[in-house]
Amino acid sequence: xxxxxFRKTFDPGNGLTHRHDQCPHPLPRVVRPAVRGGRTTRxxxxxxxxxxxxxxxxxxxxxxxxxxxxxxxxxxxxxxxPTGAKLEVKRCTATWCNVTAAGKTGWLPRGSVKVxxxxxxxxxxxxxxxxxxxxxxxTRGLDRDGDGVGCDKTG
Numbered sequence: 001x002x003x004x005x006f007r008k009t010f011d012p013g014n015g016l017t018h019r020h021d022q023c024p025h026p027l028p029r030v031v032r033p034a035v036r037g038g039r040t041t042r043x044x045x046x047x048x049x050x051x052x053x054x055x056x057x058x059x060x061x062x063x064x065x066x067x068x069x070x071x072x073x074x075x076x077x078x079x080x081x082p083t084g085a086k087l088e089v090k091r092c093t094a095t096w097c098n099v100t101a102a103g104k105t106g107w108l109p110r111g112s113v114k115v116x117x118x119x120x121x122x123x124x125x126x127x128x129x130x131x132x133x134x135x136x137x138x139t140r141g142l143d144r145d146g147d148g149v150g151c152d153k154t155g
Contacts, residue, residue: 055125059087059099059115062136067106071096078106089115092127111135118142120151 068075088100097113114136131138131150142150
């Protein structure tokens with residue numbers, strides 16, 4: 001039995017082209033991910049879930065506060081959190097932060113949420129920018145220009 005000759009080229013996925021008329025083995029089966037309806041699209045929601053939890057930052061509550069259902073002081077209270085409660089900060093607006101604490105998700109006033117990070121780039125992933133001096137997350141290290149606002153465009 002002689003060499004098996006194929007006239008097709010084969011890209012094994014690493015960018016290298018392999019000519020099968022120059023080797024003795026048969027053309028290998030190539031499994032490519034499905035674009036629609038296949039395993040790849042079924043994994044996309046899972047990937048989004050993992051990324052969203054990866055973007056949350058750990059934080060604490062310097063004083064007791066009420067976790068609200070919506071970003072409003074008139075919204076129903078989801079839970080009363082004690083001083084020092086551990087938080088998972090998901091995202092912040094100019095006045096409120098969406099957090100998970102004690103197994104419940106809700107909103108806390110942004111000024112009462114303490115997130116300890118030395119890099120503004122990290123804090124910005126959850127929307128913590130322009131951190132005022134009266135907010136719990138403010139540190140002098142975040143305020144490079146000394147204007148009382150940390151992680152602003154100039155600092």
